[in-house]
Amino acid sequence: MAPEMQPHLQPSPSWSAIPMDLAVLVLGLLPAYADRARFAAVCPQWRAAARQPLPPPLPLLALPDGTFYSHPYSKPFRFPGCGFAEYKSICSSWLVFPRDDGCFLVNPFSRATVTLPALSRVRLRPPNAVAKWSDVGEAKVPDPYIRWLHISESKNLHISKLILCAPNLVAALVGTGHTSQILMCQPGALSWSVRAYDRCKGFEDMAFYQGKLYAIADDENLLVVNISEDHKTGDPQVSRIGQVIKGDPWYPYPLDDNTMPCKKIYLVESFGALLMVRRAIWCRFVKPGVSGEVVAGPNEFEVFEADFKHSRWVKVSTLGGDQVLFVGRRCSRAMSVSHYKGFSGDCIVFLDDDEQNRVDYLYDEEYTSCSAYDIRSGKVRTCRPKMSWKRCEEMDLAAWLFPQDG
Secondary structure, three states, X not given: OOOOOOOOOOOOOOHHHOOHHXXXXXXXXXXXXXXXXXXXXXOHXXXXXXXXXXXXXXXXXXXXXXXXXXXXXXXXXXXXXXXXXXXXXXXXXXXXXXEOXXXXXXXXXOOOEEEEOOOOOEXXXXXOOOXXXXXEOOEEEEOOOOEHHHHOOOOOOEEEEEEEEEOOXXXXXXEEOOEEEEEEXXXXXXXXXXXXXXXXXXXXXXXXXXXXXXXXXXXXXEEEEEXXXXXXXXXXXXXXXXXXXXXXXXXXXXXXXXEEEEEEEEEEEEOOEEEEEEEEEEEEOOOOOOOXXXXXXXXXXXXXXXXXXXXXXXXXXXXXXXXXXXXXOOOOEEEXXXXXXXXXXXXXXXXXXXXXXXXXXXXXXXXXXXXXXXXXOOEEEEOOOXXXXXXXXXXOOOEEEOHHHO
């Protein structure tokens, strides 16, 4: 009997044999940074695909204890081999670690680092600046406006916002409580630069937009920060702060039901436009004569676009069906989600992000999570899947971390 013929078996193709353009297409459909990291770890060919231009992944949610969420997953994780539990701020894709002898930034994705001066090392302009006094009759009283000279020695001095504007330019909002000032430096510099006699303001946010630095205060005035170079040291410095839009803000007032809105403001660049996001947190006050705390309640949002031609804020009723604003005190960004299945746009994803020394109210719940405000309906919904964490007693911030800058 003739021997049975065995079929010729072809070896199974390797996953690494997937064409580069197909691998890039698959990566571009993955919204989570964690999935893209796992994809890139399979083989050198897929790792090369991950280095190609891709739609940005959704941001990570960073918690003060050093744990992270990779949206849309609800399970927290930690970056391996790194102790990130001591960061105090976030700058786009960088974790900020202030120290007495200096400040340094760590990129947890690339492990790159940037060194900055300590907040105790600030170069005044002019260098011989002293605290001013004003004559009132025969008495001398302190300058009525708070300057950097008045807060520089405070133990509560902290960075509330940090921006890497360019490879050779860093801007920071530094202050105490509700008042802060704009400081400048270069990465690796020995000191910051500050205009000693500029009054500290209730700065709410800052953004680098189309090559210029803008800041917004609680009065909703939009300010442009003109930057020059110190002719002796070559270091960047603020040469002038000018108003480009005069705000028309509302101020909180109590209603008959003992509620009052507390306001937060964010600056966000959104596909060529500079937006101001006004957030109202409706708080419940105790009745007169009754002891108790102010308790935070529902959130409402309004969005305005900067009309530089007419120097005004223009209210917008939609962001577009594919755009989402991720807003937070440390870092905010607009993203398109049209290429991600199951994600709807025209909404604002926000955090309960009260900053230490700026807390005007408390919460009656022990745990918190991120939520989404639908601009069309005006309703708030909890993000799915739900990512929740315990509130910190110190009210340190949860914040968005954007891996596309890594």
